[in-house]
Amino acid sequence: MTYTDIIVDFTNSIQFSDFPDRAKAQARMAMFDGVGCAIAGSQEDCGNIGAKWVRSCQSAPISTVWGTDMKAAPHDAALVNGTSGHALDYDDVIWSLAGHPSVVLNAALYALGEATDASGEDVLLCYMIGVEIMAKLGLTTQPLHSLVAGWHPTSSIGTIGAAMACSRMLGLSKEATTNALGMASSMSSGHVGNFATMTKPFHAGLAARNGIEAAQWASLGFTATKSPFDGKRSFHNIYSRDLPAKLEELEQLGKTFELDRTGMLIKPYPCGVASHPAIDAALELYHDKGVRADDVEAIRVGVTEYTYDKLNVTEVGNELQGKFSIAYPVAVALADGKIRLANFGGANVNDPEIQRLVGITEMYADEEIEKNWVMGTNRPCRTAVTLKNGDTFEKLVEISKGDPANPMSPEELQEKFRDCAGQCFDQTRTDELIAALDTVDKQDKIGNITRLLAKI
Secondary structure: HHHHHHHHHHHHOOOOOOOOOOHHHHHHHHHHHHHHHHHHHHOHHHHHHHHHHHHOOOOOOOOOOOOOOEEEEEHHHHHHHHHHHHOOOOOOOOOOEOOOHHHHHHHHHHHHHHHHOOOOHHHHHHHHHHHHHHHHHHHOOOOOOHHOEEEOHHHHHHHHHHHHHHHOOOOOOHHHHHHHHHHHHOOOEEEHHHHOOHHHHHHHHHHHHHHHHHHHHHOOOOOOOOOOOOOOHHEEEEEOOOOOOOHHHHHHEEEEHHHHHOOEEEEOOOHHHHHHHHHHHHHHHHHHHOOOOEEEEEEEEOOHHHHHHHEEEOOOOOOOHHHOOOOHHHHHHHHHHOOOOOHHHHHHOOHHHHHHHOOOOEEOOOOOHHHHHHOOOOEEEEEEEEEEOOOOEEEEOOOOOOOHHHHOOHHHHHHHHHHHHHOOOOOOHHHHHHHHHHOHOOOOHHHHHHHHHHOO
């Protein structure tokens, strides 16, 4: 059996009952969290610009554009909602992908599901299919796919997962699903050079849109290569050229489940996840050691090569740059003792004391951390803070808050959702959304939820 066949057969044959209970629980939690992040993101510049664009297109009013009074064609709604969902970089991560699955799959499947009257269970099943394909593909090629080849896996691999999830939602035949997979292998995109700009969240929107379009075009008979994951012109040979790939990981599709084996990391802080261990260390210094910003003389943070590559923004002039600078959130933690959405506003970014701390922070690739780090796990940080009195506090955090091994509590998850949803909706609407999302797989139509995501 070819690797293409393995992906297609998994997509078409897996049943809701085949997934372990923990996988379903992790999926519900991540889907819930991702919707909240997208609601808040819809009110950001990324979301507002997307809404203006879709309004100018006069797109067919079919699927809800979240946080607005508009509907649009499913692929257009998915593009905007996916961009909004990643606008704050607050959405979940699965380590095996080294990327963000829910933002892509929520945007694609809620839009397509609303258009096709899919049930909540249909959406959850297709979501889990998409996550597992993304995660196993991540295991075949990460971190080199991103670190060396320069691709953003949320988009490049996310397009593949979204296309397969949407193909299952449309009930495509094996031939049509193979065509959708072949199309998606040409639609993959998104490079890391656009991190710390609006185009990074746009990557997630593109993956969601591409997934819908690949499945819809394939359903109409559009053709593509029959072997996108095999042969000398395979996805891996083109997108990760000359890099090693562990393709045997794909043979585990349907046998082991990444949602069960590792689970989903839910972010407690709205910034790049690789900075979270350093944030945890800074918050511990603030709350347990009484360290304050004006006590600090110097900060050094040792990290993996991957973290160094992705979060090496040293001059922070806006909130997007702050999200991809390890120095900025560490500075905020030491200055404010907390990290919330409001901490990434303009006033905080331009605060002189925070800018001073950013200027005295050094990030470096720590050889010991790199040697011990295993792909598919949290990326540790060694944070050392030297005080003006000469004292130095050092903390190695290997597993950050929000990781499946150190999860947020249900109360913390709901607090985060309320903070996000409150950027757009009142408490009554937020309560309705929480109740509906908590029972997503019991909803006879996903439209019961999408109607609550409209701002009227």
